[in-house]
Amino acid sequence: MNQKGVFITFEGPEGAGKTTVMNELAKEFTAEGMDIVTTREPGGIRIAEKIRAIILDNQHLEMDARTEALLYAAARRQHLVEVIKPALAAGKIVLCDRFVDASLAYQGYARGIGVAEVWAINEFAIADTMPDKTLLFDLNPEVGLSRIANGKNRENNRLDKESVAFHEKVREGYHLLVKESPDRFITIDAEKSQDEVKVNVRNILKNYLDTKMN
Numbered sequence: 312m313n314q315k316g317v318f319i320t321f322e323g324p325e326g327a328g329k330t331t332v333m334n335e336l337a338k339e340f341t342a343e344g345m346d347i348v349t350t351r352e353p354g355g356i357r358i359a360e361k362i363r364a365i366i367l368d369n370q371h372l373e374m375d376a377r378t379e380a381l382l383y384a385a386a387r388r389q390h391l392v393e394v395i396k397p398a399l400a401a402g403k404i405v406l407c408d409r410f411v412d413a414s415l416a417y418q419g420y421a422r423g424i425g426v427a428e429v430w431a432i433n434e435f436a437i438a439d440t441m442p443d444k445t446l447l448f449d450l451n452p453e454v455g456l457s458r459i460a461n462g463k464n465r466e467n468n469r470l471d472k473e474s475v476a477f478h479e480k481v482r483e484g485y486h487l488l489v490k491e492s493p494d495r496f497i498t499i500d501a502e503k504s505q506d507e508v509k510v511n512v513r514n515i516l517k518n519y520l521d522t523k524m525n
């Protein structure tokens with residue numbers, strides 16, 4: 312366990328349903344009296360949201376892959392120091408929409424920088440703060456991309472605009488991470504209906520939190 316709190320991350324390709332399920336369950340868990348903090352990467356605080364705007368700006372597609380990896384790691388460092396660590400130290404349950412595994416899958420594997428290389432800069436950024444559990448929302452990237460294309464109030468960001476082949480590599484990258492850390496990851500079938508996914512994740516998290524907190 313991370314200090315006194317619990318650190319849970321939500322990962323997966325675009326349009327997998329992570330944000331929707333995380334926010335709905337956070338409301339339910341808060342209503343039941345749990346001390347929940349929700350946040351996201353890149354972002355979560357002012358400096359990291361500014362870095363997010365630079366990384367995801369869809370008018371400037373030419374960013375160098377290593378610059379991109381470094382910007383994600385910089386945003387992560389600030390987010391960790393300002394939000395995640397204080398919340399964990401205060402004994403809260405932190406639900407975070409993406410964290411270091413996204414950098415390993417997207418920049419390390421799909422961009423081809425190398426998972427070990429991207430881990431090295433992230434190790435510098437996060438030191439020993441790793442999620443206690445990571446839920447991988449797994450689905451065919453084409454399904455996720457079509458959900459986003461049909462969704463309202465969402466402008467395609469720079470990463471959304473990558474090819475289907477890129478997003479398939481992201482998924483492969485996540486699968487490799489699951490093989491490397493089978494105890495930390497729980498894979499969720501994210502192609503099921505929104506309600507089915509939510510019920511599944513709720514049960515998994517309740518069981519996990521019950522064991523951790525009691």
Ligand SMILES: Nc1ncnc2c1ncn2[C@@H]1O[C@H](COP(=O)(O)OP(=O)(O)OP(=O)(O)O)[C@@H](O)[C@H]1O
Pocket residue numbers: 323324325326327328329330331332448458459461462463501502503504505506508
């Ligand atoms: N299981 C589901 N079946 C069908 N549509 C879904 C499902 N889950 C979420 N959606 C819809 O898909 C869209 C993307 O959902 P959401 O933003 O939660 O995904 P996400 O994983 O956070 O995506 P991203 O990481 O790309 O922001 C939304 O319009 C949401 O209503």
Ligand SMILES: Cc1cn([C@H]2C[C@H](O)[C@@H](COP(=O)(O)O)O2)c(=O)[nH]c1=O
Pocket residue numbers: 325352353383409410411412413414415417418470471
């Ligand atoms: C944290 C992180 C994210 N990404 C990518 C994944 C998405 O395409 C965007 C984030 O936007 P969303 O609201 O979650 O869709 O950034 C990445 O490539 N590397 C990272 O470390």
